[in-house]
Amino acid sequence: MLTTAEKNAALHAAADALLASADAILTANAADIDAARAAGTEESLLDRLRLTAARIDGIASGLRQVAGLADPVGEVVRGSTLPNGLQLRQVRVPLGVLGMVYEARPNVTVDAFGLALKSGNAALLRGSSSAAHSNAELVRVLRECLAASGLPEDAVQLLPSHDRASVTALIQARGLVDVVIPRGGAGLIDAVVRDATVPTIETGVGNVHVYVHSAADLGMAESIVLNAKTRRPSVCNTVETLLVDAAIADTAVPRLLDALRRSDVTVHGDLDGLVPATEEDWANEYLTLDIALAVVDDMDAAIDHIDRYGTGHTEAIVTSDLAAAQEFTARVDAAAVMVNASTGFTDGEQFGFGAEIGISTQKLHARGPMGLPELTSTKWIVWGSGQTRPA
Amino acid sequence: MLTTAEKNAALHAAADALLASADAILTANAADIDAARAAGTEESLLDRLRLTAARIDGIASGLRQVAGLADPVGEVVRGSTLPNGLQLRQVRVPLGVLGMVYEARPNVTVDAFGLALKSGNAALLRGSSSAAHSNAELVRVLRECLAASGLPEDAVQLLPSHDRASVTALIQARGLVDVVIPRGGAGLIDAVVRDATVPTIETGVGNVHVYVHSAADLGMAESIVLNAKTRRPSVCNTVETLLVDAAIADTAVPRLLDALRRSDVTVHGDLDGLVPATEEDWANEYLTLDIALAVVDDMDAAIDHIDRYGTGHTEAIVTSDLAAAQEFTARVDAAAVMVNASTGFTDGEQFGFGAEIGISTQKLHARGPMGLPELTSTKWIVWGSGQTRPA
Known part of the structure; x- marks a missing residue:
């Protein structure tokens, strides 16, 4: 129900808050990096996990970029006036609650928050345990910012990542979660799609x-x-x-x-x-x-x-x-x-979407790069003046 | 890959074939009615099951009506030319293989065939055991007609209805079946959605x-x-x-x-x-x-x-x-x-869609009355002249 202006203001406020909290975020990230290095993680994975001041700048800029994108909510997809005078509009509405299950990169935490907020959805995020400190700090900043903007802070929530139980709970919360999008390797995606009772969107595996x-x-x-x-x-x-x-x-x-x-x-x-x-x-x-x-x-x-x-x-x-x-x-x-x-x-930014939450390789709902419109559903709004249907 | 003209010709041929086979269809239907009456089925359900010459006329007219609808396949949903000259088109394509699980009315068998054919999909139909004779005869006629039109007769197949095994096989044929649409009471729909590993579209329950x-x-x-x-x-x-x-x-x-x-x-x-x-x-x-x-x-x-x-x-x-x-x-x-x-x-015909395969009450892929476009996916077709992506 938020207006575009309210959502954009919150996105800019979140960008500001991330920059203002950069030191705390880098400290949390250093703890993740130390733990990963101690566990013998190879350098290329460490690099995926690593945040720097420049990367935090980039993450904040990403939120401002999402603020600049067209709001998909309220877009009239189709419409007509029927012979009996009924006025039909098919209007984009948020899906509701998005679940994301993803691997190392902590930037996905903020990207998913931004795209979910702009499309009017709540985001339940289950990141990698290797990024637990970074994600916790990022989500703490985002939630504080939502509360300061007068928005519900539960619009973004981080799920525990120390075991698989939170993944199972998320992907089986039928009726509570509207869609789960797994982002990561083929093993992660297969596991999510196989065990989910919530609708899922398969992403990314590209042979x-x-x-x-x-x-x-x-x-x-x-x-x-x-x-x-x-x-x-x-x-x-x-x-x-x-x-x-x-x-x-x-x-x-x-x-x-x-x-x-x-x-x-x-x-x-x-x-x-x-x-x-x-x-x-x-x-x-x-x-x-x-x-x-x-x-x-x-x-x-x-x-x-x-x-x-x-x-x-x-x-x-x-x-x-x-x-x-x-x-x-x-x-x-x-x-x-x-x-x-x-x-x-094949990439949402290259296709001109401004941002993407993943690339769907399934046929239902969304196929290819998914931007903001793919994070919405529609409803039919019908205005009449007392019309009844003939027998 | 069929052209609109080829699909429409097959739909008209199917309408002709159903009319020409009306006697055989009515004989098969009488066997279903007799069995249902012997089993003590109440009159309102018998009426749902019953075919008459007039109803067969109506079913055939329905196929001709679908032939008259716009072909969703090939519709360009969006498109753009990127700054680098790449030409993008998002084009509607068939989903592939549709599964339908439905209750008594034998007209659904032909309706589903018609909508699936027009949208370029194959249809796997699992009707009610109470309509087994009627459905078998209807599908026999439709398959004969497809073969006579030079089209693959396996584009429509009737699954056995004597037990639940065929439902389970259908809804768990992940990778072979692209979507299953249950049509019937809440119990049927819940069971299909709960046990399916194939994507499903929930329909119809309306409180x-x-x-x-x-x-x-x-x-x-x-x-x-x-x-x-x-x-x-x-x-x-x-x-x-x-x-x-x-x-x-x-x-x-x-x-x-x-x-x-x-x-x-x-x-x-x-x-x-x-x-x-x-x-x-x-x-x-x-x-x-x-x-x-x-x-x-x-x-x-x-x-x-x-x-x-x-x-x-x-x-x-x-x-x-x-x-x-x-x-x-x-x-x-x-x-x-x-x-x-x-x-x-709230009805596909009332909304001006010409026909509907059901009313989706879920948010993903389709919501509300589903016509031909809802039975399609899309693909991005990208034409270039040697473009490569900068690092």
Whole structure:
């Protein structure tokens, strides 16, 4: 029921409060970092967990950016006046209570709070135990700020993370929690979706393919594959398997292999000179500087491979042939299907949403990058003047 | 991948085939009716089960009507051209495989087939065992017709109905079935939603309220309440509880009671002269010529009552006061919220959708009457010219 102005004021106040509490947040984060280092956590994970003054600035800026986005609540999606004079409007309303289950990065705590608040939802957050001190301090600041803004502080709550009991309680709170969004690795997402009785939105697992079609511009194929693999190997829109059409394999494969190796990418596959591929190589995300490569007979074979191993995240074709581009985009079943573009573009900010809470790989409710509208439901508002329905 | 023309031709062919097979369908239906009568089924249920030549005409007309509706597949929901030249379109695509679990009426078998075909989906149908002969004959005709149209006959399949095993298999076929829609009583819907691992869409349970506000036109209130209760008491948009504002109770209650009794409606409640109400009366759907009546102190009390007992289907206010109408429609959380109109209008055909597969009372994916667009997902199609994402 909050107005857009009230929500935006609270978002800016939260940004201010985070900056004002930066020292306390960094102290809490240092405790998490120390504990993780003592437990032998590797440096790349420590970096995900680490907050700095600059990162807190970035987190606060993120809240101000969300304040600047259009408010999805109240948007009229459809409407009509019926022949009997009834006026129908389908209006966006908050979902209600969002649950988030997520891994290391403490910035997700604040991002989820911001997107939930702007879309009129309450947020129940279950972060990683490795970020327990950081998350507790962040949520303490956010709750204090809500109370100071005259808003209910329970609109954001942090669940205990010392065991799995809070996850189970959250994902089985049917009737109390409207949706749970898991964000993290495939294991976390599978576990949440399998055991949930609350509706869930699957996110993020991306076994992404690029198909270099017989009519591909090889220079374009090379730059797209390199960008899609090496820009940030650990994210879900990274390409994991390269499919090369047999018609151009003789020239394309050596050229692409050479480019990949020069970028320190290890190539797995059945061709001579590659690291031999197992079923695992085709089925799983590497999320590292590795890629699987297969030569496929034609588009049918490429699409068969994608149907079999794809996770419905992002699939791309490189081709100069219009009919091939149309056929590929029509037949491939994924959240995003791209022609002559890096798969790295599947991202809420890149799509122009301003922010995203995750990338849905399911078909119900939301598919692809989820921004603010995906955190809403709708209701039909019907205004009449005494209309009754004929028998 | 079918074109709209191909789907429409198949729908008309199916309508023709059902008419041509009317005798065989009626023979099969007679076997169901005989078995149900022998089992002591009451006449109102027999009537739901019964097919006649006129009803088969109606079912066939329904398929032709679906052929006349706009094809949701391929609709561009949103789109933009990004600053880097990438062209984005969010396009409607079929969900894939729809499961339906439903009760007696054999017309649902054909309706579901028609809506699924038009939206590009396959349909797995699990009807009632009481309609087993009718459904088997209807699906035999539909499959023959698909094959004759050059379409895959497995696009519609009837599941065995002699025990619950087929329901369990359907609702747990995660990864094979994209959504299951239960249609029937609260018990059926609860069981499906509780045990499903496949995404489900809850439909239909409507504990519907009409709140007669202090500024109501009592003549309008009377005609709306009578229409919402007596037009078809057994359907989900029927009003089940009448909330009368205390400020006008002295005049409104006697008038409404009198009108309801003249229409043979039994009124339950805490007032003198009513059938005493229990918790059940407030919580459950009657689906009969019964209604519960409560006097509430004010709008807050009316909304508290609706929050506590409503099922999120349809809620209505009768008022001449603009601010009251605005407050009620903003605060009440339901699929449809009406001002000065009969709750009987919550219906896909009434809303102008042409057909409906059910009325969703959940918030995710679809809320309210579900037509063809609600049977689709979307995918993002991205056309580029070699774009790569900056680091």
